[in-house]
Amino acid sequence: EAGVTQSPTHLIKTRGQQATLRCSPISGHTSVYWYQQALGLGLQFLLWYDEGEERNRGNFPPRFSGRQFPNYSSELNVNALELEDSALYLCASSLPARNTEAFFGQGTRLTVV
Amino acid sequence: GDSVTQMEGPVTLSEEAFLTINCTYTATGYPSLFWYVQYPGEGLQLLLKATKADDKGSNKGFEATYRKETTSFHLEKGSVQVSDSAVYFCALRSFSGYSTLTFGKGTMLLVSP
Secondary structure (H helix, E strand, O other), X not given: OOOOEEEOOEXXXXXOOOEXXXXXXXXXXXEEEEEEEOOOOOEEEEEEEEOOEEXXXXXXXXXXXXXXXXXXXXXXXXXXOOHHHOEEEEEEEEOOOOOOOOEEOOOEEEXXX | OOEEEEOOOOEEEEOOOOXXXXXXXXXXXXOEEEEEEEOOOOOEEEEEEEOOOOOEEEEOOEEEEOEOOOOEOOEEEXXXXXXXXXXXXXXXXXXXXXXXXXXXXXXXXXXXX
């Protein structure tokens, strides 16, 4: 069974540009989470989607946005990129039951120059 | 709100030493608890989990017991190997409200031969 897949693996953008990151959850998983992991730091929660709806949002500016498609895949968009947006962006998926674990993809390394 | 507190690292050990990484949590109700591991350059992998009080999760020689009375979920391993060098994250998934996944800041473990 395929795990959580993220694309692209690496992304280099110029300050001010927009970045789009994609995530395909494990088959049957309806919840998708996005996290930012800056170098040397822990995971900062960005967004949580479930059944196509945004369920929760972390403390990030509105230029971080996303959506979940009918097939439960998800997209994270970052507008007006800033140098400090450079980080590893991790996507995770889970079943809707609240006592189940989340499975992570390998991440997208975004570098803003 | 929910929170997870982990001991700060790095934790530096010699091969075959005993490992303990402390984790305590604050949550409403009875959350599910998880330990994840992140090897360099990779995403997070689920290491073990426990879904109710007194449950013991175990995997690859690692163990953690869900202690409701002390709100703790400490990770232990009797004899660490160089290959265990990684960052370890304690996490919880709460049953209250919209259930997101809350992580601690992570603890880096360095094992020398």
